[in-house]
Amino acid sequence: MSVTLALVVGGLTSVGVYLMTSRSLTRMLLGFALLGHAAVLALLAAGGEAGERPISGDAPVAELSDPLPQAFALTAIVISFGLTLFLLALARRQAQLTGDDLVEDDLEDRRIALETEAEGHDA
Amino acid sequence: MTALVGLLVVVPMLAAAIGFVAGERQWVRDILTVGTLAGATAIAGILLAHVESEGTVVLRVGDWDPELGIVLVVDLMAALVLLVAMATILVVQLFAIGQRRTAWGADPQLSGPLLLVLTSGVVLAFLTGDLFTLFVAFELILVSSYVLLTHQGRRGQIRSGMTYVAMNLFASTLFLVGLAVVYASTGTVNLALLAERIPELDDPLRWGIGLWFLVVFGTKAAIFPLFSWLPDSYPTAPTTITAVFAGLLTKIGVYVLIRFHVLTGMDDLGPLILTLAALTMVIGVAGALAQDDVKRILSFHIISQIGYMLMGLGLFTLAGIAGAIVFLVHHIPVKTVLFLVGGLIEEREGTSALDKIGGLAQRQPLLAVLFALPALSLAGIPPFSGFVAKLALVDAGIEKVVVPIVVIALANSVLTLVSMVKIWTGVFWGSGDDESATPIRILRPGHRLMVGATAVALVASLAIAASFGPLWELGERAAADLLDPSAYIQAVMS
16 A cells, blocks of 8 residues: 555545534535545555556456455445535525524533533522 | 345335335325335245245345355344334334324325335345445435435424434444455455454454444444434434334444454454443433433433343353344334334324323323333333343343343343333323313324324234244344354355
8 A cells, every 4th residue: 555545545534534523514514525535545545556457458367456446436436425415405404594504502402401500509 | 035135125226216206196105115115024024934944045146256246145133133124114104104194294205215215225234245235235224314314404303413414424434444444454345254354364453443343333323422413313303214213223233233243253342342331221321311302211212222232242142142133123113112102192292392291191091001011111021022132131141240231231221111100100190281181183094004003013012022932042043143154154155
């Protein structure tokens, strides 16, 4: 596995995780896109050394690149494309409802936490 | 037999596609969904009978070499869980048809076909013989669940949907990276080959893979500390959808956790898994005790019950894994019934908050019975299925002399009962408010179907308790197949 590829995967992952922890859905979405790229590159790296064109080429088998991880990567790209669209739709709906795309608190959870606090003061 | 296996995956997809374009013709969708699900249940039954007597059925898609291609493997564990899962989805779909025209029902144009897509994913997740197809199956399930959860576009749904999507998307990405690591270190993603090759890896790498997938599958299964998305998102969805999610989705996580970790011999992770199991049980039940809404209490109970299944896995003994499988089979219908009853309460009273309901036992005695029986089963009171399933797990724990987990499991049962009593006193006892003194509304025809579907699921879960002897035998055989994967490997590779 090449060092460049490893560094790129690492860089994409760190930026992706940083963005993903944001409360804004648009940033989160960008974070997921970057993380997805990192995962796809990791799959590519798992295939080992790059070689000749597989399946359609006529090079000897030993010199071909491994087609299986590439097939995995393609499938993963298609899936993450669809999910990115879904997240965008979710962000748009959230913007319609609240005017921004920030993730809100769980209200029920807040209520129960406040109740417990109030009980603590009474005691 | 192999043709039937293929049909199980393909037909729900096709039916879903037709359902999406059926437009206003609701009867087309009803026939499609109910027909497909009934057919799937029948096929699952036939497969179980066949696998039980003849052994594992393997379908090689496109006749590729299993090292390269997709294989679907129906072994005893898969067939057993598949039958329960298909029957559960069928019952829920009947309930959904009954519930259609109420404010609480899901959009029928979307929910029927999406449920079929979900079914296809569920079948694929149970039967797949390789990790990548498992990834695709997870995505199928998740994508349809994202849409089912948020399609009404209500504020609470969007909010909790975001947490749900973010957590699961992150777990899916981790899954992909894990796949890359597994492929780089073993050169395959086929489970049968992995069962041979992963135990031969160096310890650090092997543990790394085991832990990595514990996180990935653990997020889907909602084990501690990866459960935060569950109690938030499940209660916001329409009842039928929550019932399917509660009964099935987390259990798929547990199922693959059992399959992957036992097949690849991750016994070393046993103590860690047991610790997580104890924490999952206790924190789930503690969360349930703090809530005062029927659906939220039940959601926290899903987490605590996952702990029991994890306990069986963590023991890594024949009795433990058999216990986990049997617990899984018991849990799916019971949890579904409880959520369906939650839906009936919500529909009858207009809310599921405990302090706004009361005295339902007087007005709706049938509903009280429908709730009481599965609730007692969940808490593990004899003679219900929950009791025997828990007894099996506790027995397995004593056999391996792991005292702390046994004590925690038993104490946890009591706490489960306490929070069930909380629902009981809140919803079914008391006088209720003045408004409820009005005579019971005229029942719509749909209401009968809803109650009927719930009752059928309840009878099924009682039947599990009654036929526990043969079920336990099946569970033990399934566990033996997992612990000694040579039969599995031979069935797939030859």
